[in-house]
Amino acid sequence: MSVEVTNVVQRFFEAVDSSDWDRAFALMTAPFYLDYSSYGAGPAADLDPVEILSDWQKVLPGFDFTQHQLGPLIVEENNGDATVRAYVTADHYITDATGGELWTVYGSYVLRLVKADGGWLLRGNTFQYKFQTGNTDLPALAQSRLVS
Numbered sequence: 001m002s003v004e005v006t007n008v009v010q011r012f013f014e015a016v017d018s019s020d021w022d023r024a025f026a027l028m029t030a031p032f033y034l035d036y037s038s039y040g041a042g043p044a045a046d047l048d049p050v051e052i053l054s055d056w057q058k059v060l061p062g063f064d065f066t067q068h069q070l071g072p073l074i075v076e077e078n079n080g081d082a083t084v085r086a087y088v089t090a091d092h093y094i095t096d097a098t099g100g101e102l103w104t105v106y107g108s109y110v111l112r113l114v115k116a117d118g119g120w121l122l123r124g125n126t127f128q129y130k131f132q133t134g135n136t137d138l139p140a141l142a143q144s145r146l147v148s
């Protein structure tokens with residue numbers, strides 16, 4: 001397993017969970033292929049990372065915390081390209097939320113990376129949704145906390 005590839009993947013999700021949007025952006029290519037269609041988020045598309053992160057900024061900071069736990073990471077490298085497959089458990093938490101404080105989404109990621117001059121960059125993420133538990137009203141509450 002490539003430590004460099006693994007570190008880029010882990011740094012990206014740690015940046016997202018800590019709302020460090022500049023650091024997340026620095027680990028992405030433009031365009032960035034995003035496919036959350038299995039979760040009902042519309043068709044897969046090549047998007048500008050600024051657009052993706054802007055959308056995430058409209059909801060994720062409204063949670064008291066989020067934590068994306070990935071593992072095991074299965075890394076395949078081939079001539080400057082890499083694919084990482086991993087299960088993901090994504091916890092989203094709001095203290096004292098009516099209906100429950102925790103919403104968790106389970107699935108897996110297929111992440112694509114490319115080796116650039118400065119190191120590895122993420123160029124795509126396909127999320128394969130499995131199921132969710134907890135308070136499914138938390139995303140709407142998180143968004144409303146950012147608007148009010």
